[in-house]
Amino acid sequence: MIVAPTSELTTFERACRRQPTEHTPIWLMRQAGRALPEFREVRKHHSLLEIIAQPELCAEVTLQPVRRLGVDAAIIVSDIIAPLVNIGMEIDLKEGVGPVVAHPLRTHDDLKALRPLEPETDMRAMQETLRMVRRELAGKDVALIGFVGAPFTLAGYLVEGRPSRDFITTKRMMLETPDLWDALMARLTEIALTYAQGQIAAGAQAIQVFDSWVGALSPRDYARHVQPHMGRLFDGLSAPDGKPQTPRIHFGVGTATLLELMAEAGGDVIGLDWRVPLDEGWARLGGSERVAIQGNLDPVALTANWEALREEADDVLRRAASRPGHIFNLGHGVLPTTPVENLERLVAYVHEATPTPAPPPLGEGL
Amino acid sequence: MIVAPTSELTTFERACRRQPTEHTPIWLMRQAGRALPEFREVRKHHSLLEIIAQPELCAEVTLQPVRRLGVDAAIIVSDIIAPLVNIGMEIDLKEGVGPVVAHPLRTHDDLKALRPLEPETDMRAMQETLRMVRRELAGKDVALIGFVGAPFTLAGYLVEGRPSRDFITTKRMMLETPDLWDALMARLTEIALTYAQGQIAAGAQAIQVFDSWVGALSPRDYARHVQPHMGRLFDGLSAPDGKPQTPRIHFGVGTATLLELMAEAGGDVIGLDWRVPLDEGWARLGGSERVAIQGNLDPVALTANWEALREEADDVLRRAASRPGHIFNLGHGVLPTTPVENLERLVAYVHEATPTPAPPPLGEGL
Numbered sequence: 001m002i003v004a005p006t007s008e009l010t011t012f013e014r015a016c017r018r019q020p021t022e023h024t025p026i027w028l029m030r031q032a033g034r035a036l037p038e039f040r041e042v043r044k045h046h047s048l049l050e051i052i053a054q055p056e057l058c059a060e061v062t063l064q065p066v067r068r069l070g071v072d073a074a075i076i077v078s079d080i081i082a083p084l085v086n087i088g089m090e091i092d093l094k095e096g097v098g099p100v101v102a103h104p105l106r107t108h109d110d111l112k113a114l115r116p117l118e119p120e121t122d123m124r125a126m127q128e129t130l131r132m133v134r135r136e137l138a139g140k141d142v143a144l145i146g147f148v149g150a151p152f153t154l155a156g157y158l159v160e161g162r163p164s165r166d167f168i169t170t171k172r173m174m175l176e177t178p179d180l181w182d183a184l185m186a187r188l189t190e191i192a193l194t195y196a197q198g199q200i201a202a203g204a205q206a207i208q209v210f211d212s213w214v215g216a217l218s219p220r221d222y223a224r225h226v227q228p229h230m231g232r233l234f235d236g237l238s239a240p241d242g243k244p245q246t247p248r249i250h251f252g253v254g255t256a257t258l259l260e261l262m263a264e265a266g267g268d269v270i271g272l273d274w275r276v277p278l279d280e281g282w283a284r285l286g287g288s289e290r291v292a293i294q295g296n297l298d299p300v301a302l303t304a305n306w307e308a309l310r311e312e313a314d315d316v317l318r319r320a321a322s323r324p325g326h327i328f329n330l331g332h333g334v335l336p337t338t339p340v341e342n343l344e345r346l347v348a349y350v351h352e353a354t355p356t357p358a359p360p361p362l363g364e365g366l
Numbered sequence: 367m368i369v370a371p372t373s374e375l376t377t378f379e380r381a382c383r384r385q386p387t388e389h390t391p392i393w394l395m396r397q398a399g400r401a402l403p404e405f406r407e408v409r410k411h412h413s414l415l416e417i418i419a420q421p422e423l424c425a426e427v428t429l430q431p432v433r434r435l436g437v438d439a440a441i442i443v444s445d446i447i448a449p450l451v452n453i454g455m456e457i458d459l460k461e462g463v464g465p466v467v468a469h470p471l472r473t474h475d476d477l478k479a480l481r482p483l484e485p486e487t488d489m490r491a492m493q494e495t496l497r498m499v500r501r502e503l504a505g506k507d508v509a510l511i512g513f514v515g516a517p518f519t520l521a522g523y524l525v526e527g528r529p530s531r532d533f534i535t536t537k538r539m540m541l542e543t544p545d546l547w548d549a550l551m552a553r554l555t556e557i558a559l560t561y562a563q564g565q566i567a568a569g570a571q572a573i574q575v576f577d578s579w580v581g582a583l584s585p586r587d588y589a590r591h592v593q594p595h596m597g598r599l600f601d602g603l604s605a606p607d608g609k610p611q612t613p614r615i616h617f618g619v620g621t622a623t624l625l626e627l628m629a630e631a632g633g634d635v636i637g638l639d640w641r642v643p644l645d646e647g648w649a650r651l652g653g654s655e656r657v658a659i660q661g662n663l664d665p666v667a668l669t670a671n672w673e674a675l676r677e678e679a680d681d682v683l684r685r686a687a688s689r690p691g692h693i694f695n696l697g698h699g700v701l702p703t704t705p706v707e708n709l710e711r712l713v714a715y716v717h718e719a720t721p722t723p724a725p726p727p728l729g730e731g732l
Contacts (some may be wrong), residue, residue, distance in 0.1 A: 166665075166666065168666050168669060171664070172670050175670045176671050215620075218641055218643070218664060219641070219643055220643065220681060254581075254620055254641070256623045258641075274584045275581070275583075275584055275585070275623045276623055277586065298587075300532065300533075300534050300541070303534060303538055305542050308541040335532075
C-alpha cells in the first residue's frame with residue numbers, strides 16, 4: 001500500500017499512485033535530448049559523460065524540457081551505463097553507435113571488474129545534480145524522476161560489448177552457463193539497487209527502471225533468468241511498512257508477451273510501448289487498481305505533421321479514458337529528428353485535452 | 367476449405383493442411399546459408415545475386431540442407447528483394463549490412479521505378495530453379511517452398527534505403543501521406559502476388575510470405591495501413607473453388623500483438639517467433655482448427671550446447687503436444703554462427719521425438 005500525504009504531491013506523483021488528477025501528466029523519454037536546440041547547443045561543447053559529471057550543467061539540461069515544454073516531470077540526464085563507468089569500467093558512448101565496452105564480459109573472471117557501487121564516491125555528482133534540480137523545482141508542480149538500467153539491459157551491453165539487436169552472446173550465456181549468468185545478474189542487481197537508492201536519498205521522487213532490451217527474450221527465458229533478479233531489485237526499492245513508497249516505473253520495449261511477468265516482478269507504474277494498445281495493456285495489468293500505466297505514443301508519430309500526430313495522441317487518450325493512473329509518455333524515446341514544435345504542442349494538447357475539475361458553483365467568485 | 371488428394375502429399379504439406387502426420391515436419395528459415403560449410407564454399411566464389419541468377423547453382427544450394435540435415439522441406443534460395451532487382455531497381459546486397467537501395471523511394475514520382483513484374487522475363491531463372499529442384503525431390507518426402515517479401519517489409523527497405531530497426535521514414539510516410547503509402551503498397555502487393563503465382567506455376571508446393579519487420583507497427587497502424595493490402599495478397603493466392611490450395615505461410619517477427627490481424631488477412635499456416643509461447647499462439651489463432659502453426663525455437667538456442675538446445679526444443683514440442691498442424695521451425699532465421707552439428711541433431715531429434723504410428727499388429731511380418 002502506497003502511503004503519502006496527497007497535499008504535498010505533484011500531479012505526476014498522484015498519477016503514479018493512481019489518484020485522480022486535474023490533467024493527465026505527461027513527460028517524454030529522452031525529452032532532454034537532441035530534439036531541443038538548447039540541448040544541441042550544450043552538446044556542441046560537451047560529451048554526455050562530461051555533462052553528467054558537472055552537476056550545474058547536468059541540472060541545466062535536465063531542466064531544459066521543463067522550461068520549454070512544460071512537462072510534468074523532469075528526468076535526471078544521465079545514461080544507463082553511467083554507474084558502470086563510475087565503478088571504473090571502460091565504456092565509451094560512441095557517437096551514432098551507443099555504449100561500446102572495451103573488454104566485453106564473458107567469464108567468471110571478468111566479473112571482478114564489477115565492483116560494488118559506493119554512493120558516497122561513485123554518485124557524488126549525480127546526487128548533487130538531483131539536489132540542485134529539486135531546489136529549482138521547489139513549489140512547482142513538476143516531479144523529478146531518477147532512473148537505472150535493469151540488470152538484463154546492462155548485461156546485454158556488457159556481454160555483447162556494444163548495442164545489439166539479437167543479444168546472441170548474452171542469451172547464449174544465459175542458456176549455456178546459467179551460474180555465470182546469475183552471478184552477473186546478481187552483481188548488476190546490487191549495483192542498480194544501490195544506484196536507485198542513492199537517487200531517492202538525494203531527492204528523486206520516482207525511479208524508472210529501464211529494461212529497454214528485455215523484449216528480446218521469450219517469456220520462459222524471462223521467467224527463469226531475469227524475473228527473479230528483477231523481483232529482488234523491486235523488493236529492495238520497497239518502502240518499509242508505514243513509510244511512503246517512492247513510485248517505481250518498470251519499462252521495456254517489445255514486451256507484449258512479458259507484461260504480466262514484469263508486473264509480477266515489481267513496479268508501481270508499468271510502461272507500455274506502442275505495440276500494445278493502451279486499453280488492452282490496462283486491462284491485462286489491472287490499471288487504476290493494481291498499477292498505473294505509462295505510455296504509449298509511437299515516437300515516430302512525433303516526427304509527423306500535427307494532424308497525424310494529434311490523431312495518434314487522441315487514440316492514446318481515448319484508450320486511457322481519463323482513468324486515474326495514466327501518465328502520458330511515448331512507447332520509447334524521443335527521436336533526434338523530432339521537430340521541437342511537435343513536442344511543445346503535444347504537451348499542451350495532452351494538458352488541455354484531459355478533463356479539468358468541475359468549475360466552481362455558480363455565484364462563487366462573482 | 368483445402369482440397370487435395372492426401373496420398374500424394376508430403377509430410378510437410380499434410381501438416382500445412384492440419385492433417386495428422388507420422389512425425390513433426392521440420393525445416394529452418396535460412397537453412398541454406400552460412401551455417402553450412404558447403405554453402406560457405408559456394409559463397410567464396412559467388413555472390414547471392416549470382417547464385418540466384420544461375421538455376422543449376424541455385425538448385426544445388428537449395429538442396430544442400432535437404433541432403434545434410436534431412437529437413438522436410440526445401441525453400442528456394444533467393445532474397446526478398448530479388449523481384450525488385452529483377453524489375454530493374456538498383457539494390458545492392460551489401461555484405462554484413464543487407465539490402466542497400468541506390469535511390470530510396472520517397473515520392474509519387476519515385477513509384478515509377480516500380481514497374482509490374484513480368485513472369486516470362488523477370489522470373490525465368492527462378493522458375494527454372496524451382497523445376498530443377500522439384501525434379502530432384504521427385505518421389506522423396508520433401509516439399510519445395512517458394513517465398514515472397516510482404517509489401518510492408520519490402521516498402522521498409524525501399525523507403526529507408528537500407529535495413530532499419532525503427533522504420534522512421536516508412537512509418538512517417540504511412541502517417542503523413544497515406545495516399546502515397548497506399549499507392550506504394552498496392553504496387554508492391556501486385557509484384558508480390560505475381561511473383562508468388564509464378565513460383566506456384568513452376569512447382570512451389572507452398573508459399574511463405576515474409577513480413578519480417580511488420581512487428582515495428584502498432585495493431586492500429588497495421589489494421590489501417592497494411593492489413594488491407596495483405597488481405598488482397600492472400601486472396602490473390604486463394605485457389606479457385608474445388609481446386610487444391612497451395613498452402614500460404616504468413617510469417618513475421620515481433621508480432622505478438624498483430625497475430626489475429628495477420629491471420630485475418632490470410633494464411634493457412636501462421637509463423638510464430640519465440641516471444642509468443644507456442645501453445646498460447648495456438649489457442650489464440652485456433653491451431654489445428656483454423657490454421658497450422660509454424661515455429662518457434664529461438665535461433666540463439668541453436669548456437670548453444672546440445673543440452674541447452676534440447677531443453678528449448680523440448681519446450682516447443684511439449685507446447686505443440688503432437689497436435690495436427692505443427693511445423694517445427696525457428697522463430698527467425700538460422701544465425702551464421704550456428705554449429706552445423708546442432709542443425710543435424712535438432713532435425714533428427716524432432717523427427718524421433720514425435721509420435722510414430724502404432725506398430726503393426728503382432729504376428730504381421732513374423
